[in-house]
Amino acid sequence: MLRYISKVLTVFAASMAVSCSGTAKSGSGTPLPEYHGLYTPSNTKELQEALHTNHPDYDWGLWGHNLVKAIQGGNGEDMYAVIGGKRTKDQLCFSSPALYQAVRSYIIDQFGYGDENYSERITIMPMDNTLACTCPRCRKLGNTEGNATPAVTYFITKLAREFPRHQFFTSAYHSTMKAPSTILPSNVGVFISSFPLPVQVDFTKSKGYLSFVSTVQAWRRKCSRIYIWDYERNFDDYLSPFPCLLAMQSRLRLYERLGLRGVFFNGSGDDYSSFDDMQTQVLAQLMDNPELDVRKAVSAYFKRYYPVTASLLTSYYWGLEQRAKQSNCVLPLYGSMQELCEAYLDPGVFVRFRKKLDQVSKQTEGDERDRLNALLTALAYTQLEMYRCGLLTKDADTAAEMLLILKGHSEIKGMANRDEVGHSIDEYLKAWK
Ligand SMILES: [Zn+2]
Incomplete structure (x- = not known):
């Protein structure tokens, strides 16, 4: 808990530095200064402090695509999106006053307003599909078919202003891939998926590299807090060896150069994975120092x-x-x-x-x-x-x-x-x- 509070305070100091200087530079001089997420079985609660790692089960208020769970019981058809002229429960309408009230009540009920020692991380993401609401209100904000960034930006900006002590996160994904046209408040961050970047040691000649960097740069102009949603496992086979450490080192060097503030490595969650104990430890060290001698670190762990x-x-x-x-x-x-x-x-x-x-x-x-x-x-x-x-x-x-x-x-x-x-x-x- 203490570690969490001190991390939150560090985050706040960093966010104040950003908002005062008016730039989106990382400021602290350390790579990925805010978040070192690892969703792996070896990143246990007991080890997180020693490894300087985070885990969303322990340090995230509302995670992933769970917004819809938060509004259960909230009433009103109006909370749901209009797609092709028809209301559907497959997606949310982010200009809806009813949706705002439901999320607002959920935050007050679960987390309160926060104080100088307590802040929560809250993710505001559309449901996991490419649909974007095109009701008259959302259209007026700028939504078009497949692009929900304008309405999501409106929604998250309003929440960030009402709850300045909490941190809000959206994602550059599906209907919110496009960067917003306005600068986001300093307590709003974005997860950008590394999916376009092929998992290989040298990705600089790949098409995905250019598209990834251009997405990051477009968001950097509007958002000072960029985290990467990354992947470090073969999701079809957790049990066979997956030698990802040098490839992850190349990515972490890139993230440092781009001045990013956090990363979340999606691994096998709670499920066993071969060599995960060693890889979790070395990935944690790499997040602290992307120039780590990986071979030495692997050898030291096994010894x-x-x-x-x-x-x-x-x-x-x-x-x-x-x-x-x-x-x-x-x-x-x-x-x-x-x-x-x-x-x-x-x-x-x-x-x-x-x-x-x-x-x-x-x-x-x-x-x-x-x-x-x-x-x-x-x-x-x-x-x-x-x-x-x-x-x-x-x-x-x-x-x-x-x-x-x-x-x-x-x-x-x-x-x-x-x-x-x-x-x-x-x-x-x-x-x-
Ligand atoms: Zn709408």
């Missing part, structure tokens, strides 16, 4: 938490990072085993590594043994996927052994699902039968 198997883990994991760097492959945010193997995963090298790790793990004990048990269980899934996709020659005995190991997932905390959709490992095991 500390995996004293017996550190050199094996470092050499394998760093090999993946190097392969991704040398080929400059795009790491797929939604990728099949076939695509992972085309990008960075060599099935033969993987099988030898997994087998060796399994042997050596038998000499470990305590915490290291527990961590390896979880990792080896996840990697059994990777090997099964390699058989299933024909990337390894079928071997019934070894596949049976991998199935047996994967069955142990039910004993491991957080290891029920294998992807973002929530496909369970149990279903997968059943399908193998």
Whole structure:
């Protein structure tokens, strides 16, 4: 709680500096001075203070597309958008006085007005689709089909003025991609998605790079508080290795150059992911210092938490990072085993590594043994996927052994699902039968 309050005060000092100087420069001289979000299972509440990280479950009042939940019980058709001349509950109308009253009451009820020691972060985003209200009021504000930025800007500016101690965030996404035409109050920020930037070590020759930078620059002219919504996991497969650290370092260097104030790395949430313990730690260090020596940081982590198997883990994991760097492959945010193997995963090298790790793990004990048990269980899934996709020659005995190991997932905390959709490992095991 103390950490949170001091962070809020820092944020306020920074926002005052911005509003007084009248520029949108970051001011503090440190990279990403305000928000280091990591949505990963290893970014636990206990570790956040030591890692200087944030987690929206603990430091965000209203997050994501949850605005509609906040207005449940509020009455009036008028809160909903008019699309093609018809009222629909699929989207909100941001010029609606009824919507404003409902959100205002929710804020007062849940958070009050804030005081010198307490401020809340509140996200005001349209529902997750491309619809934009074109009722007469919204049109008058400037909305057009597919562009809701004018009405959302009107709405969030009004809230920011009524609740100057809270911070409000919108997003450059779907119908709010276009930057506003007016300068936003200093307690309004925006999340810009990094999605156009391919996840690769050198993205500077990609089309997405130019479009991302131009979106950031357009918003910078109107908003001093820009956070990036970033992605650091293969959302189709949480269990297989995903060597994203050098690619994330390149992105963080860019964010620092652009003077951005925060980042939110979307990972596997509460679900187990291979190497997530090490990657969470190194990503946290990279957010503090994008010039970090990543290899040293990886090696130091493994030495500390995996004293017996550190050199094996470092050499394998760093090999993946190097392969991704040398080929400059795009790491797929939604990728099949076939695509992972085309990008960075060599099935033969993987099988030898997994087998060796399994042997050596038998000499470990305590915490290291527990961590390896979880990792080896996840990697059994990777090997099964390699058989299933024909990337390894079928071997019934070894596949049976991998199935047996994967069955142990039910004993491991957080290891029920294998992807973002929530496909369970149990279903997968059943399908193998
Ligand atoms: Zn409207």
